[in-house]
Amino acid sequence: MDAVLISGSPSASSKSRTLLERAQAQLEAVGCSTILIDLATLSADALLGRRTDDQLRSAVETVGRAQVVVASSPTYRATYSGLLKTFFDLLPQDCLVGKIGIPILTGGGPWHRLALDHSFSPLFTSLGATVVNGVYGHDGQFKNGPDAALLERVDRAIDDALAVARASSEAMKP
């Protein structure tokens, strides 16, 4: 199974990316092949549609090929980052049909955790993905890295996603 992981934080020491890397390790542990796309390293002009860029085009194609799409973001102004939004805006309509989406969001506190269900999950479903329960962590859960409960939450989200992916590929068999 192919999985793509998309980091939507501009931060060099990103907490949400740490959770994304945990998700990547869990997917690889069960034999998935993974690619991590760090949106902060892509051309801002290309993300804003001011010019074309091979790296960005390749990132969009990678998403199109994956069966599992995991995206992480910091909470900015009560929703996911603008960086993540610029990338999702460039994905073709319906390009996530048949794929499993997993949103991972971190915030400064627990106040905006509903953004996971109210805005981040709909970002995936607007492109056709089936979304499993995502993960919300807040900065208080990071002390020299994420705490055990948060890591377990990521692991469970990956387990859920793989179970749904396997069930839907079984259902497709003649």
Ligand SMILES: Cc1cc2nc3c(=O)[nH]c(=O)nc-3n(C[C@H](O)[C@H](O)[C@H](O)COP(=O)(O)O)c2cc1C
């Ligand atoms: C511009 C900006 C806006 C933010 N807005 C919110 C917010 O609305 N709610 C919240 O809980 N945290 C907010 N935060 C805090 C970040 O979401 C939080 O520190 C997050 O864990 C950072 O993730 P990262 O390290 O992956 O970038 C904001 C931070 C910045 C820099």
